[in-house]
Amino acid sequence: MIDITPRSRHPATGKSVLLYSGGLDSVLFDHLLAPDILLHVPSGARYEPAERDRLARLIDTGGVDPQRLTVLDDVLDLARFERPDGVVPNRNAFLLLFSSIYGETLYLGAVVGDGNLDKDDAFFARMTDLLDHMWQATDWNEARRFEIRSPFRDRTKAGLVRDYLGRGFDPAHLLTSYSCHNGSEPACGVCGPCARKRVALAVNGVAIPDGYFAAEFWEDAEWRGGAAKFLDIPGEGDDFRAFLADVGAPALDSWT
Numbered sequence: 001m002i003d004i005t006p007r008s009r010h011p012a013t014g015k016s017v018l019l020y021s022g023g024l025d026s027v028l029f030d031h032l033l034a035p036d037i038l039l040h041v042p043s044g045a046r047y048e049p050a051e052r053d054r055l056a057r058l059i060d061t062g063g064v065d066p067q068r069l070t071v072l073d074d075v076l077d078l079a080r081f082e083r084p085d086g087v088v089p090n091r092n093a094f095l096l097l098f099s100s101i102y103g104e105t106l107y108l109g110a111v112v113g114d115g116n117l118d119k120d121d122a123f124f125a126r127m128t129d130l131l132d133h134m135w136q137a138t139d140w141n142e143a144r145r146f147e148i149r150s151p152f153r154d155r156t157k158a159g160l161v162r163d164y165l166g167r168g169f170d171p172a173h174l175l176t177s178y179s180c181h182n183g184s185e186p187a188c189g190v191c192g193p194c195a196r197k198r199v200a201l202a203v204n205g206v207a208i209p210d211g212y213f214a215a216e217f218w219e220d221a222e223w224r225g226g227a228a229k230f231l232d233i234p235g236e237g238d239d240f241r242a243f244l245a246d247v248g249a250p251a252l253d254s255w256t
């Protein structure tokens with residue numbers, strides 16, 4: 001626990017912090033980056049109960065180290081700002097402000113295809129500048145200098161799964177992770193995170209248990225209508241095409 005009291009100066013911690021949701025990317029980034037602290041910040045999202053349940057299972061099965069996990073309960077409620085499409089404005093800025101309390105190297109998970117303006121280079125540069133400014137030496141803290149990193153932004157999910165498996169980590173932890181935006185159990189299978197997770201696992205030969213996803217995304221008319229945004233992701237689009245060909249999805253050309 002970091003001591004924030006009027007009598008002590010807030011020190012530079014020298015720690016690295018990964019914002020950790022318990023989703024597929026979180027499990028991958030944790031194993032590949034080995035940060036000092038995993039910071040889980042529940043913020044009232046509709047998928048949170050399912051996410052929390054899976055996080056408990058990850059702890060029980062050794063998929064996450066509870067000694068490095070910090071859960072910030074009851075400090076952030078963004079539910080009232082969540083749009084119907086699941087977007088929460090400013091979300092990553094809020095999360096990075098919290099993570100800056102715990103360390104100076106801040107990891108914000110992103111892979112190729114994650115195009116939000118609160119995950120891009122300009123955002124990282126400005127947020128770093130803001131944190132450096134706010135954490136100059138004062139009578140209540142020592143000077144701290146920050147680095148916001150997202151080292152896998154040019155990598156595909158499937159590529160990271162390949163790295164993870166290649167280093168001998170357990171594929172079961174990837175299945176225990178929870179990424180569905182609908183918060184259903186089992187995961188819906190059709191939302192963007194579900195489809196991307198399925199493809200990333202399948203092209204690496206990770207067997208998906210029967211019933212793991214509630215539906216097949218390629219059979220969903222709405223998903224097919226928006227398929228182009230997945231097929232256009234550099235590298236990952238090729239993974240989608242390979243996967244769709246493998247499952248015998250019909251009329252791929254007519255989707256784009």
Ligand SMILES: [Zn+2]
Nearest residue numbers: 180188191194
């Ligand atoms: Zn889903």
